[in-house]
Each structure stands twice: as C-alpha cells, then as structure tokens.
Amino acid sequence: MRRILAKRVINAFITIILIMTLNFMLFRWMPGDPAKLMLNHSPHESDYAYLRNVEIMGLNDPLWEQFIKYFAMTFEGNWGLSYAFEMPVIDVIGQAILWTILLMGVSTFFTFVVGVWLGKIAARKRGRSPDLAITGFGLFFYGMPIFWFGIMLLVIFVGYWHILPSKGYMSDVPLYPITFDKIVDILTHLILPAATLTIGSIAGVTLIMRNSLVDVLTEDYIVTAYAKGLDDRQVMRKHASPNARLPIVTTVAMDTAFILGGVFQIEVVFGYKGIGWYSMQAIWNEDYPVLQFVFFIGGVAVVLANLIADIILVQLDPRVKIT
C-alpha cells in the first residue's frame, strides 16, 4: 500500500512540473512583447525604460536560463508583477482566491449532499417515475451552459422579481470590521452564484451515484441481506451505500477541473470578484502574469484534489491497485 501511495505522489509531482513547463512555454508563445506591455500602463514611455524592462525581466537571457529562473521563483513564492495593476500578482488576486474558495466550498458541499441523496432515490426507484424524472432533469441541466443558467436566474430573481442583488460578492462597503449585517449581506450575494454552480454540477454526482448504486443493488449479497430480514433502510446504510460511495470519491476529484471552469463563467456573470473574474479581466487587459498564475494554481489544485481522492480511495477500498 505504501508503494501505491508513493507512486501516486511521484506522479502528482511530475504532473505539476509538466504543468509548470507548459505554463512557461505557452506564455512565451503569447503575442506581444512583455517589456512593452509593462510600459503601456505607465505614462512616460521611452526607449530607455523599454530596455531597462528587458533587462529586469531577463528577456535577453537564453531560454533555458529564463526557464530555470521561472522554476526557482515559483518555488520562492515570487509570482511576478501584474501589468495592469503594477503590483505583485499575489496581492492582486490573493483575496480573490478566498472568495472563490468560499463560493466553491459552499456549492461543492450542497452538490454532494443533495446529489448523493437524489442518486439514492433514483436508484431505489429505478425504472419508475422518480428515477426518470431525476435522470431526465439531470441530463437537462447537464446540457445547459452554466453561464446561461446563471443569466436565467438573474432574469427571474433580479430582472423580474428584484429580490436579490445582482453583482459582486458584497455591497460596496469595506469588509472590515465584520458585523452581522455584513455577513448577511455576503450570504445574500452568495445565493445566486452558489445555486447556479450547485445546480449546474449536481447532475454528474446524481447520475454516478445512481448508476453505481444500481450496480451494487443487483449484487447477490444485497439479495442475501434482504433474505435475512433487513429492511430497505438497513440494506442501504450497511450494505449498499458504502460500496456505492467509492466512485463518488473519484468524481469529486475529477469534477474539480470541471467546477473550476464553471466558477469562471459564474464569476463573470455575477460580477463576483474571485479568481475567475480577475482572470477574465487579465485576458481583456493582456495581463499575462495574472493569467499565468491562475493557470498554475488551478492545475496544482486539481492535481492535489486527485491525489487526495486517490489516498482516500486506497484507505476505503483495499482492492485498489496501481494502474
């Protein structure tokens, strides 16, 4: 078992290194000259300033030297300067990451609680109307562009009923000191984006939970469990659920990349200033260092989520082998 874990950790590490390499290469191929882009945002442009930027950024160094420097600086925690904001990238989006984590955390929680619950209902009533309704709605939301679903909620709750705020993660007041009113304010701003993300990603969990439960429920040992006189609830809790839960663990991890994509769209639609919102600003401003950092942090997050899922899976299921 230790060997399996060691291999997983090494693989995760290699993947992160490869992500960093790709990150380095892709942004070298980006159109535009970084030394010039940096100048575009300051008023006094001159050849001297341009050359100085080239020197500071090390653009004259050979590519491999730049590459090594990029690695060293990434591990030191120096993630570059934003062109548009002219301050370290981490200062620009450091706080934004927390808002994104809040949004993702809340909706991931509800996605799994509600998704597993719906999946259980569908599996227990498989082939009958509750199952058809749940699977049908699941596929319907699965095929919905998540940004459009967000807009539809805006149409209903903001455009038509005017009962919820439309933009941002809170009203336009300073965050500190935190008072009860502000927490309520933050939560009301959270309702629409979190609901969009939850409903948009719930279908995947529901369908997988349903299919895996249906698989388990047709196994012989379930028949045995019924035969020895257990009722539905006991069979579900003791015999079916533990086994059906395994694929869900993998899904959580696999979904991280998908959910991150959803978060981007939702943050743009609701003007929720998390990393997705800042990344889109960065694209429109050609602020590549910010984008590069998001690319890096997103990749690392997904790799870590997968690693953690693998570790949990190995703990839960002794049959897991190296693949």
Add this chain to the structure above:
Amino acid sequence: MKFEKVLPAITQRLFASRPLLADKLGLLARDAGKVTDLFLKTWLGRVGMAIILFFVILSIFTQLAVPYDPRIGSDDIRQDSSWEHPFGTDDIGRDVLVRTLHGTAASLTVGFVAMAISMGLGTVVGLASGYAGGWKDEVIMRINDVFLSIPWLVLMIVIAAVMHTQSLWAIILVIGITGWSTTARIVRAQVLTLKERQFVERARAIGSRDWHIIRKHILPNVVPLIFANAILTVAISILSESTLSFLGLGPRDVETWGKILEDAYRLNVEIVGPYAFIIMPGLCIVFVVLGFTFVGYAMDEVLNPKLRVR
C-alpha cells in the same frame, strides 16, 4: 422500417457490379442496421435523433431560404419583441431571430469537426500508449494527466490567446486539441486488456506486424466503445464553443449562439428585456446539447449491453 434488412439491400444494389465488395459491405451494413434498429427502440435515442434532425433541417432551411444577412445592421436598434422582430433587435439593429437561425450551422460545425479532431487525437494517443507500454506509456500518460488537470476553460482561453486569430476554424482547433485526454484514457484502458487476449497473441505468433495488429485486431474492438463517447463529445464541444463565445473569445467571422448571448449580456437584456433575446439562443444550445447527450446515452446502452438498465 427494419434497417437490418434495408441497409444490406441498398448496399447490394449500389455495388451490384462488384459482388465481392458488395458482400463484404453488406455484412457491415447489416450490423449497422441492427444497431440502428435497437437504437431507435430506445426512448432516449428517438427523442435525441428527432432533436438533432430538427436542428439540421433548421440550419439547411436557414442557408437556403432565409434572405437576411445576419451581419448587416439596420436603423431599428434595441427593438422589443414584435411580429416583425420576434426576438427583438440588438444595438446595431440586427434581428436576433435571424442571428439565432444562422447560429445553428456554426454550432453543428463546431460540434462535429471538434469532435473529429479530439477523437482522432485521443484514439491515436490511446492506441500508441496502450500498445507500446513501458516507459513510452508512462511518458504519454503523464502528459495526458497534465491535460486532464489543467482547468479546461483556462487552457482553452490561453491557447486561443496564443493563436491570436479568432476565426471559426481556430476556435474549432482549440476545442479539438483540448478535448482528447478522456478519450485517450478510455482507449488506452481498452487496448491494455485487448493486448493480452488470445487472438492478438495468435496474430503475433503467425508473424503479423504491430501496425497490422493494431489496425485489424485492436482498432475494430475499440471503435464501439468510443462511438458513444464521440457523440457526447459533440455535445461538449458545442458547450465549449458557446462558453468561449460568451466570454468574448468566440469566432469573429460567423454568428454563433454564444456570441448572441454575449451581446445580450453586454446590453443588460437580463434586466431590461426583451427576454426572448437572451432566452431563445440559450434554449437552442440546451436542446442541441440535450439531443446529442440523449443519442450518446442511447448508443452506449446499445453498444455496451452491460450497461443496459437492469
């Protein structure tokens, strides 16, 4: 109609001059017909097929019979829904209904071509990786992990920025080259089990080359598995295009539903209306994607009988 009987008959008729070829194709046609029959028996398959046919016909009808050019504006800017402009008009006076109709062709093109690219890439990579094994397999799988790990939207956005052109074909290429990793995984897993089977060993024993084994023995066993996946990829590609377009990274040269939604959102239509402007293009996306998803699921049930609902 029984496709199982009809398709071979048509094949026989078409290739009547070359009986050998006709027989060979006839067998294939019979299998295809059998699958079609089973497929059309499923509820999902029928509804999905109907939806897809509806949009295909709609797009042909638009190309042939709608006389308005969706790119040309008029003086009727920001009109509300009316008989003349059922979905209203945008800020440079283009009719949203005409734009929506023209978006159909773009979406279908994106879906099919991007699917072909990512399926092709995924199959080749999966075959190579699974068949070669050893360190080559390890290397390819680590690269595959990278593509699976990077949030797809960020990767697409960055590649779109690197390519710096925003034509329809560039967008298709971006979607195609970011979507192959899951397919590669599935194909590789299948190849790994096929490789150990006896018929492959026998082929090797009589001196078949690798290329021959892959083409004649392994590929035919992989295709049914990825067929359903291919149809689902069409759906995902259409979704990706609409998302990119909505974020302002869509094609500049053609109308797409995502671009209409981008305009609608920019003009605050979700607050001020007309709601049809923002609802209808979105519904089109939902239904096209739903159609392909249904067909994909139905195909999966037919081709992989293990999954048939118990």
